[in-house]
Amino acid sequence: GENVGLHLPTLSVQEGDNSIINCAYSNSASDYFIWYKQESGKGPQFIIDIRSNMDKRQGQRVTVLLNKTVKHLSLQIAATQPGDSAVYFCAESPGQGAQKLVFGQGTRLTINP
Amino acid sequence: SQTIHQWPATLVQPVGSPLSLECTVEGTSNPNLYWYRQAAGRGLQLLFYSVGIGQISSEVPQNLSASRPQDRQFILSSKKLLLSDSGFYLCAWSEGHLEAFFGQGTRLTVV
Known part of the structure; x- marks a missing residue:
């Protein structure tokens, strides 16, 4: 994508606080969305997903919100811990015929102690 | 359960040398396979993906090639590495358009 060469935006949060990470997606036909967590030197790991027929999904300490009207996705992490420090990626699947995530x-x- | 193996974990190669990175998946059949590159502090750039044996789609023009000799x-290969090929290379698999x-x-x- 055109953003891969840009430095990552950063978010600093105090340990124990809640954090919200936002993502804008581009394709109104996308029907499946995923959040990944990538720790330093490792591959991205699946956190939570949501389909376009939902607007909210909860996991353990994480919630994903989907606003299809404005094509916006967010990841909320409750009661953040030092282990939550990582890079977080959103990904969209542009529909049933697609073969790759964007x-x-x-x-x-x-997470600051 | 499905597993994915990628090796080696680290590699230092001189400019102009060849490259071969291998990725294998276990526990699934006919997966989609992907190669991504990630520069330090940057996002994921999709290099190649494959929906079947011998089927390779290239996403960006570059000094690299990919092959899928088995399911x-x-x-991921290169005949002659460039300094700009340095980075973190990630292999991934999926079932169609899912995670x-x-x-x-x-x-x-590359040094």
Whole structure:
């Protein structure tokens, strides 16, 4: 994508606070969305997903919100811990016939003690 | 359960040398396979993907090539490495358009 060469935006949060990471997606036909967490030196790991027929989905300490009207996706992490420090990527699947995900730019989350 | 193996974990190669990174997937059949590159502090750039044996789609023009000689094997190659090929290379698999599962990555440094 055109954003892969840009430095990642950063977000710093105090340990124990809640954090919200935002993502704007481009394709109104996208029907499936995923959040990934990437720790330093490792591959991205799946956190949570949501389909376009939903607007909210909750996991353990994480919530994903989907606003299809404005094509916006967010990841909320409750009661942040030092282990939450990582880069977070959103990804969209542009529909049933698509064969690949489209990744967002990524956000670096730092949890301050 | 499905697993993905990617090796080596780190690699230091001189400019002009060849490259071969290998990725294999276990526990699934006919997966989609992907190669991504990630520069330090940057996002994920899709390099190649494959929906079947011998089928390779290239996303960006570059000094690299990919091959899929077997259903669950994906290889990233170069005949002559450039300094700009340095980066973190990630292999991934998926079932169609659903979530992708990533390997642990290979950090390539071209010197």
